Amino acid sequence: MNLPKELKYSEEHEWVKIEDGKVRIGITDFAQSELGDIVFVELPEVGDDITADEPFGSVESVKTVSELYAPISGKVVEVNEDLDDSPEFVNESPYEKAWMIVIEPSDLSEADKLMSVDEYKKMITEE
Numbered sequence: 001m002n003l004p005k006e007l008k009y010s011e012e013h014e015w016v017k018i019e020d021g022k023v024r025i026g027i028t029d030f031a032q033s034e035l036g037d038i039v040f041v042e043l044p045e046v047g048d049d050i051t052a053d054e055p056f057g058s059v060e061s062v063k064t065v066s067e068l069y070a071p072i073s074g075k076v077v078e079v080n081e082d083l084d085d086s087p088e089f090v091n092e093s094p095y096e097k098a099w100m101i102v103i104e105p106s107d108l109s110e111a112d113k114l115m116s117v118d119e120y121k122k123m124i125t126e127e
Helices: 029-035 108-113 117-126
Strands: 014-019 022-027 038-042 055-061 065-069 074-079 101-105
Touching: 014 108, 101 108
Parallel strands: none
Antiparallel strands: 014 022, 022 101, 038 055, 055 065, 074 101
């Protein structure tokens, strides 16, 4: 399972990459493997505000629909529109092609409550 060390992880299986004061968000390799083949991704619009621990979108697989939970609060400044036509990117490349949104965080210190790769690995092996 691919879990990049430089990312932070949420209990809801989202990953966070902090770059130049902005936050890129997607779902983990573990999450996509549990969901199965992703057939649809619903994301917010640029300009929308998202709130930590609240749903900001959903992914639909052949098995189920799962909500995406915001790991950090902020304003959406970029949305990965490639996922509209190619939701399978979530399965094929969860960290590169299938990032979901980029936000300007309202409080970057919220990232401090997220897990390191080692903490996330421990959580998913105990599930």
